[in-house]
Amino acid sequence: MSQPQSPFMFITDLDHTLVGDNNALAELNQQLQQHRQTHGTVIVYSTGRSLTLYRQLLTEVDLLEPDFLVLSVGTVIYSKGSETPSQDWIDYLSPDWDRTKVVAIAQSFPALTPQPESEQTQFKASYVIDGEAAQTVLPQLETALRTAQLDTQIIYSSAQDLDILPRRGNKGAAVAFLQEQVGMSGDRTVVCGDSGNDIAMFEAAAAKGIVVGNAKPELRGWYTNQATAETYLADAHCAGGILEGLLHFKFLD
Numbered sequence: 001m002s003q004p005q006s007p008f009m010f011i012t013d014l015d016h017t018l019v020g021d022n023n024a025l026a027e028l029n030q031q032l033q034q035h036r037q038t039h040g041t042v043i044v045y046s047t048g049r050s051l052t053l054y055r056q057l058l059t060e061v062d063l064l065e066p067d068f069l070v071l072s073v074g075t076v077i078y079s080k081g082s083e084t085p086s087q088d089w090i091d092y093l094s095p096d097w098d099r100t101k102v103v104a105i106a107q108s109f110p111a112l113t114p115q116p117e118s119e120q121t122q123f124k125a126s127y128v129i130d131g132e133a134a135q136t137v138l139p140q141l142e143t144a145l146r147t148a149q150l151d152t153q154i155i156y157s158s159a160q161d162l163d164i165l166p167r168r169g170n171k172g173a174a175v176a177f178l179q180e181q182v183g184m185s186g187d188r189t190v191v192c193g194d195s196g197n198d199i200a201m202f203e204a205a206a207a208k209g210i211v212v213g214n215a216k217p218e219l220r221g222w223y224t225n226q227a228t229a230e231t232y233l234a235d236a237h238c239a240g241g242i243l244e245g246l247l248h249f250k251f252l253d
């Protein structure tokens with residue numbers, strides 16, 4: 001059996017990765033839907049959006065219903081047909097996470113503006129800070145969190161969005177979790193992204209990667225300095241770049 005006829009797990013970021021070129025998206029949707037029906041391919045969206053903002057996006061663009069939905073930068077996971085987030089994932093993220101303390105420390109930095117309430121989750125404290133201020137504030141914030149012995153990670157994306165997450169939770173850890181849930185190997189997993197919060201997916205232990213042609217500087221920088229042969233930088237933008245990468249890796253033919 002040749003490779004394009006086997007199921008794979010397709011994991012993609014939404015904004016500026018899957019979404020951004022409606023013509024290419026329609027073509028990709030059609031191919032993925034057919035592959036899922038025929039071969040059992042698993043479709044996963046992994047986004048920084050909350051459930052509220054994801055539902056808003058559904059009113060704007062045509063998306064396939066995913067088999068898994070990873071929201072809020074890897075801190076919430078829904079599986080198809082379930083109304084409640086995965087309890088296994090909640091149990092995995094809970095140890096050593098103290099949101100109240102994290103927020104108290106973040107509040108001591110006036111340059112950090114909290115994002116709307118809908119973007120705050122049990123395992124994510126989110127702020128906005130511009131790129132220039134971030135250069136000085138981020139190292140100080142990291143030090144303050146470490147000094148307080150809070151086991152967190154800071155993810156900065158698109159020169160504005162700052163997320164503080166449990167050390168164990170991000171888009172990359174969610175990839176590993178889903179691979180185990182579904183029983184899919186790294187050879188048959190592909191992740192796609194365009195910005196800083198996607199780097200964790202590309203660094204996930206085992207998966208092929210597609211960086212879309214319109215990727216932001218922080219991800220391009222990562223690609224130039226740290227990417228392995230398992231990562232493909234596409235010429236085309238958004239869904240067109242994903243299609244290009246899926247053909248390159250022979251997930252599709």
Ligand SMILES: [Mg+2]
Pocket residue numbers: 013014015016017193194195
């Ligand atoms: Mg994106």
